Amino acid sequence: MAPRPHWLFGDQLGPHFLDPRHGGPDDKAPVVMIEARSVLRRRRFHRAKAHLVLSAMRHRAAELGDRVTYVRAETYAEGLEKVRGRRASSPLTVRHPTSRRALDFVGGLEGVEILPAKGFLVSHDDFAEWAGRNKGKGSGKGEKGGGQPQPLRLEGFYHWVRERHDLLMDGDHPAGGRWNLDHDNREPPPRGQDTLDVRGPWRPSEDDIDDEVRRDLDRWERDGDVSFVGRDGPRSFPATRREARTALRHFVAHRLAGFGRHEDAMLAADPVMSHSLLSVPLNLGLLDPAECVEPAEQAYRSGDAPLNSVEGFVRQIAGWREYVWHLYWHFGEDYRHRNALRHTTPLPDWFLDLDADAVTANCLSTVLAQVRDTGWTHHIPRLMVLGSRALQDGWDPAAVTDWFHRCFVDGYDWVMLPNVVGMSQYADGGMMTTKPYTSGGAYIKKMSDFCAPCAYRPDHRTGEEACPYTAGYWSFLHRHRTRLAANHRTARAVKGLDRLGDLRELLDTTAERGDAPP
Numbered sequence: 001m002a003p004r005p006h007w008l009f010g011d012q013l014g015p016h017f018l019d020p021r022h023g024g025p026d027d028k029a030p031v032v033m034i035e036a037r038s039v040l041r042r043r044r045f046h047r048a049k050a051h052l053v054l055s056a057m058r059h060r061a062a063e064l065g066d067r068v069t070y071v072r073a074e075t076y077a078e079g080l081e082k083v084r085g086r087r088a089s090s091p092l093t094v095r096h097p098t099s100r101r102a103l104d105f106v107g108g109l110e111g112v113e114i115l116p117a118k119g120f121l122v123s124h125d126d127f128a129e130w131a132g133r134n135k136g137k138g139s140g141k142g143e144k145g146g147g148q149p150q151p152l153r154l155e156g157f158y159h160w161v162r163e164r165h166d167l168l169m170d171g172d173h174p175a176g177g178r179w180n181l182d183h184d185n186r187e188p189p190p191r192g193q194d195t196l197d198v199r200g201p202w203r204p205s206e207d208d209i210d211d212e213v214r215r216d217l218d219r220w221e222r223d224g225d226v227s228f229v230g231r232d233g234p235r236s237f238p239a240t241r242r243e244a245r246t247a248l249r250h251f252v253a254h255r256l257a258g259f260g261r262h263e264d265a266m267l268a269a270d271p272v273m274s275h276s277l278l279s280v281p282l283n284l285g286l287l288d289p290a291e292c293v294e295p296a297e298q299a300y301r302s303g304d305a306p307l308n309s310v311e312g313f314v315r316q317i318a319g320w321r322e323y324v325w326h327l328y329w330h331f332g333e334d335y336r337h338r339n340a341l342r343h344t345t346p347l348p349d350w351f352l353d354l355d356a357d358a359v360t361a362n363c364l365s366t367v368l369a370q371v372r373d374t375g376w377t378h379h380i381p382r383l384m385v386l387g388s389r390a391l392q393d394g395w396d397p398a399a400v401t402d403w404f405h406r407c408f409v410d411g412y413d414w415v416m417l418p419n420v421v422g423m424s425q426y427a428d429g430g431m432m433t434t435k436p437y438t439s440g441g442a443y444i445k446k447m448s449d450f451c452a453p454c455a456y457r458p459d460h461r462t463g464e465e466a467c468p469y470t471a472g473y474w475s476f477l478h479r480h481r482t483r484l485a486a487n488h489r490t491a492r493a494v495k496g497l498d499r500l501g502d503l504r505e506l507l508d509t510t511a512e513r514g515d516a517p518p
């Protein structure tokens with residue numbers, strides 16, 4: 001019997017997705033790929049992201065050669081119709097997709113078998129077992145159970161993944177004796193330096209396929225079919241397996257050793273610092289997480305990278321990335337609609353249009369320009385500059401999630417929901433984090449070089465030079481005073497409000513600013 005064709009989504013592009021030894025389709029199964037134009041029409045994506053995904057899909061199709069039928073269609077349904085012809089229920093396999101919408105779609109199709117998810121270390125069943133055992137335990141650190149069920153926490157999950165996958169373990173103990181080296185990984189940027197003293201990240205060269213994608217995007221834009229935000233090109237992230245492997249090797253050999261120390265620091269002239277940029281090939285499925293953490297551990301064992309850097313990197317991939325993936329499914333469909341803080345302000349146009357030049361605050365202007373120009377910025381600008389602005393100004397969390405999804409080259413539904421709804425906007429009321437992540441300008445000043453040339457002063461709460469983050473922080477605490485006073489992690493900060501003699505003036509200033517760019 002001829003093997004069933006296998007439908008490959010655009011974020012399942014590595015060879016491991018097709019490997020029968022890893023629950024994939026038959027070796028000889030023909031492959032179907034569908035480039036659906038409606039995906040681009042539905043939302044205003046960053047142009048560099050549209051370019052990257054199409055380039056990666058078309059590169060994969062070129063590699064698969066005669067084995068693949070590459071269909072360009074308006075929708076997935078239309079694409080499938082083209083492939084299946086009149087036999088609408090002819091058998092087909094597909095890997096578990098990464099979004100609920102796609103899973104519901106394939107689940108509703110006749111004749112389609114959904115194969116196990118790939119691209120993560122932990123299976124759905126294993127996570128469910130862990131979550132079942134750990135509901136109610138919290139991290140143990142600073143959390144008083146008091147008989148109340150505590151939400152799941154990353155730390156316990158991360159230890160369990162390390163043990164289960166024998167990652168960075170010395171027998172039963174974490175390598176070096178400590179699970180958590182975050183303390184060593186929160187240094188401010190080195191004084192007096194514009195850039196970190198580290199070799200730059202690997203960048204690809206474009207080819208004919210990129211040219212073809214760019215021509216298509218130009219034409220669709222000209223025809224008014226689609227519209228984009230942000231600037232495109234040259235492509236700066238891997239689009240093929242070979243490129244992804246090169247980027248990974250380059251990172252481990254030249255950049256991993258310095259990853260830890262300044263992981264949370266920001267430099268205006270050095271947006272990437274020691275970050276890996278591997279979220280892009282990982283989320284396209286071009287790399288498997290196991291092949292990223294294993295060489296990192298080897299670098300530690302061979303003395304080529306210190307433990308704080310390697311643990312920090314392993315924590316991000318085997319901890320955070322896995323945790324976020326599973327929380328996406330664990331929290332359920334309602335999660336995307338959560339709005340615990342009842343924030344309803346629409347996103348202002350300057351933010352939607354990535355209009356960095358309209359913004360005076362140097363941190364926000366710099367980071368928004370990074371997003372405009374590359375579709376990427378590292379986790380602290382995402383959390384403490386972009387997300388924090390949205391949280392302080394009470395922007396609608398669903399619209400903020402949509403913005404991140406559209407504007408980031410590594411943004412997908414599964415990774416956006418927990419990171420934005422939970423981590424960044426606290427719209428889940430604490431299911432994911434123990435407190436809202438936001439700060440005044442003092443944190444940004446300490447962790448970056450943004451403030452020195454800025455027109456605002458981080459220690460000014462009111463007046464012409466009031467830092468929008470400092471004023472915004474106090475006004476956020478004031479707005480949610482009751483809720484935050486009841487949280488032991490924010491209660492002290494709320495008490496600080498009573499010591500502010502100029503709170504009224506501060507609130508008037510922030511209200512006057514409205515949605516004008518800060």
Ligand SMILES: Cc1cc2nc3c(=O)[nH]c(=O)nc-3n(C[C@H](O)[C@H](O)[C@H](O)COP(=O)(O)OP(=O)(O)OC[C@H]3O[C@@H](n4cnc5c(N)ncnc54)[C@H](O)[C@@H]3O)c2cc1C
Pocket residue numbers: 274275276277278279280282283313316317320321322324377378379380382383387404405408410411412415416419420423424
């Ligand atoms: C508001 C907000 C939005 C985010 N949106 C995304 C997103 O759309 N896509 C995305 O992959 N990450 C997202 N993250 C997580 C993190 O910011 C990015 O993974 C990271 O900045 C990507 O750059 P990098 O590859 O250089 O990461 P590195 O700092 O080098 O980290 C290594 C890897 O760890 C993984 N990782 C680390 N933290 C997370 C996390 N919280 N969630 C998932 N993976 C993580 C990534 O795969 C990353 O490549 C978001 C974080 C925040 C606060």
